[in-house]
Structures are given as structure tokens and as C-alpha cells.
Amino acid sequence: MYGLVRPLLFGLEAERAHAFGLRSLDTLHGLGLSRLLGPRPRPFPTNAFGLTFPNPVGLAAGLDKNGAHVDALFALGFGFVEIGTVTPRPQPGNPQPRLFRLPRYRALINRLGFNNDGVDALVRNVERVRVRGGPLGINIGKNKDTPNESADRDYLHCLERVYPLADYVTVNISSPNTAGLRELQEEQALRRLVGTLREAQERLGAKHGKRVPMLVKIAPDMSDDDVHAAARVLADLQVDGVIATNTTVSRISVQDDPQSRETGGLSGEPLMNKSTAVLRMLRTRMPEAIPLVGVGGILSGADAVKKMAAGASLVQVYTGLVYRGSGLIGECVEAIRRRKEAPSRGNLPNL
Numbered sequence: 638m639y640g641l642v643r644p645l646l647f648g649l650e651a652e653r654a655h656a657f658g659l660r661s662l663d664t665l666h667g668l669g670l671s672r673l674l675g676p677r678p679r680p681f682p683t684n685a686f687g688l689t690f691p692n693p694v695g696l697a698a699g700l701d702k703n704g705a706h707v708d709a710l711f712a713l714g715f716g717f718v719e720i721g722t723v724t725p726r727p728q729p730g731n732p733q734p735r736l737f738r739l740p741r742y743r744a745l746i747n748r749l750g751f752n753n754d755g756v757d758a759l760v761r762n763v764e765r766v767r768v769r770g771g772p773l774g775i776n777i778g779k780n781k782d783t784p785n786e787s788a789d790r791d792y793l794h795c796l797e798r799v800y801p802l803a804d805y806v807t808v809n810i811s812s813p814n815t816a817g818l819r820e821l822q823e824e825q826a827l828r829r830l831v832g833t834l835r836e837a838q839e840r841l842g843a844k845h846g847k848r849v850p851m852l853v854k855i856a857p858d859m860s861d862d863d864v865h866a867a868a869r870v871l872a873d874l875q876v877d878g879v880i881a882t883n884t885t886v887s888r889i890s891v892q893d894d895p896q897s898r899e900t901g902g903l904s905g906e907p908l909m910n911k912s913t914a915v916l917r918m919l920r921t922r923m924p925e926a927i928p929l930v931g932v933g934g935i936l937s938g939a940d941a942v943k944k945m946a947a948g949a950s951l952v953q954v955y956t957g958l959v960y961r962g963s964g965l966i967g968e969c970v971e972a973i974r975r976r977k978e979a980p981s982r983g984n985l986p987n988l
Contacts, residue, residue, distance in 0.1 A: 638673050639962025651736040659706050666709035674963045677714035678970035685928040685950040686850035686877045691771045692716035694969045697932050697953035698776035702753040704762040711770030713963040721776030722809045725794045727755035737896045743936055743960045748901030750814045751778050756798045763802045772804035785817055789833045800841045803849050811856035811883035813902045819856055824866040831874050850877035857882035857911045868922035880930040881919055882912040905956035909934025913947050920948025938972025
């Protein structure tokens with residue numbers, strides 16, 4: 638069905654299509670017609686961060702910033718859904734237009750800028766969720782006008798508000814669309830911020846009687862030395878997991894596209910190799926006990942398998958949905974299943 642709908646969506650301005658698509662998902666879900674978009678994947682339970690996932694394919698943060706469409710998104714068959722990024726106070730994000738398609742490259746450029754209704758609105762939306770089809774992650778950030786010196790206050794506020802409702806929390810310090818945010822990935826700043834949040838995580842765990850895993854999402858544009866430093870810090874602080882990666886500011890692979898001159902983060906197929914290289918680097922530098930989530934450029938089941946081969950325990954998709962529709966979820970689940978059930982690695986294709 639998505640093959641029939643996609644030309645309509647691509648005929649709309651990208652952000653309008655985004656909003657229309659989410660409203661349509663809600664309508665289909667409300668009518669019990671979500672299966673028209675494609676069959677749900679067969680269960681393939683996967684364990685990570687102390688959680689059990691119905692399957693290892695999740696939705697990356699950014700599609701549902703306010704947690705207003707969780708029921709409909711789970712109905713597509715995701716093994717987990719991550720909402721956000723959410724900030725303490727509502728903010729409009731960057732001026733429109735701020736979302737651009739590069740169809741030739743099956744890519745997007747966005748400079749949305751953490752546009753969201755604020756953490757209180759997200760909490761109200763999550764409280765109304767009826768049935769979770771798997772773990773729900775909540776991605777937290779800081780407001781645009783909060784200086785980095787005070788960033789910990791914003792992250793702490795969001796962490797405290799979402800902790801009772803989240804199955805895991807992701808700390809987003811890697812979006813390229815909030816000025817200065819990526820400076821928080823620098824070794825000393827990273828150690829201070831994540832150390833503060835780890836202390837709060839343990840305190841909140843005692844208060845609420847449950848330990849909610851905390852993950853950190855990093856950028857694909859760091860140097861090898863910076864990736865190694867981040868891996869060392871995150872391992873020292875014993876985070877529960879790392880998501881690799883966010884979008885890239887590089888335009889090398891799409892420089893002949895007129896849209897490539899737009900500022901913002903590039904996602905989709907051109908990000909695949911870059912994000913997978915960072916994932917692989919992290920896996921070689923971090924303890925096996927810390928699971929990794931591979932995201933960036935997954936447009937096929939084979940791409941998902943490459944992320945798993947590079948060290949991911951779970952994968953996430955976003956831009957792939959725009960170009961492939963929800964059938965991509967099941968395709969990725971089945972490809973990962975075949976890889977996991979193969980008698981030996983010798984029977985696998987070269988990756």
C-alpha cells in the first residue's frame with residue numbers, strides 16, 4: 638500500500654507530509670486497519686539493557702517528538718519505539734522550511750532544531766498510551782537558549798520527569814541542529830554531564846523502585862580519537878548502552894544535489910557507511926556488556942545485518958520508512974533472524 642501512497646506524500650512539502658503521514662497512521666490505527674500498511678513481523682525476542690524486545694528493530698527518535706502517536710507506531714510492528722527529542726520547555730525549533738528530501742540518494746536533510754511541546758506535554762501523551770508493543774524509549778535534550786554550562790539542569794529535569802514512564806532514556810548530545818550541543822561530546826564535558834546523569838539515574842532508581850536504562854546517542858562526525866575518548870568515558874561511567882549514530886553534517890557523498898547546500902543533519906543511505914564505521918569502532922573499544930544500537934542509513938534488511946555484524950544488539954530506522962514504508966521493519970527483522978539462525982558465520986554472505 639505504501640507504494641501507492643508515497644507519490645502523494647512526496648507531492649507535499651516534506652514537513653507537511655510528515656504531519657499528514659502521522660495523522661493518517663493514527664486514523665488507520667483507530668479504525669483497526671494498520672495491517673493495510675503491511676504484515677507485522679513475526680516475533681523475534683531480543684534482550685538488551687535488561688529489557689526484552691519483541692524484535693530487534695526499533696524506531697529512531699525524531700519522528701514522534703511529543704509521544705503523540707505511540708500506539709499507532711507500535712501497531713506497525715516495531716520492537717521498540719523511541720520518542721523525542723524532548724526539552725524542558727516548549728520550543729518552536731528552527732524556521733521553516735527545515736526538512737528536505739534528496740530522492741536520488743534516498744536521504745533527508747533536517748534542521749528541525751528540537752521542535753517540541755515540552756516535557757510536560759510528552760508526559761501527558763505517554764500517560765494516555767494504551768498498549769505498548771515493546772519498550773518505549775524517551776530521548777531527552779536541552780533547550781536552545783540554555784548555555785552548555787547549565788545543560789545538566791535541562792537534562793536532569795527531563796530525566797526526572799520521564800523516568801517513571803520510560804523503559805529506557807536516551808541522552809541526545811549529538812544533534813547538529815542546536816548550536817553548540819555537540820561540544821558536550823568532548824571528553825571532559827561528556828564525563829561531567831553523563832556522570833551527573835548517572836548519579837541521578839541511581840537516585841531515581843531507588844526512589845521509584847526500578848532501574849531505567851540510560852543510553853547516550855553520539856554523532857558520526859567525531860574523529861577516531863574523539864570516538865575512542867567517548868568510548869572510554871562511557872565505559873568508565875558504566876552507561877547502559879550507546880546509540881550510534883545521529884545525522885551527519887558531511888555532504889561529500891551528496892555534493893552534486895542542489896539540496897545538499899541546505900544546512901542540517903543528513904540521514905538516509907549516504908550515512909550508512911559513516912555511521913557503521915563509528916559503530917564498529919565503539920564495539921572494539923567498549924565492553925561487550927554495554928550493548929550498542931545501530932542507526933543511520935538502513936534502507937534494507939541487508940543494511941540491518943551489516944549493523945549487527947558491526948556490533949549492534951538492536952537497530953533503529955527512520956529515513957528508511959520515508960522511502961520504503963513499514964514493510965522495511967519486517968524485512969529487517971527477517972534478515973536479522975536469518976543471520977542469527979545461520980548454522981555458522983561461514984554460511985553468511987560477505988558483509
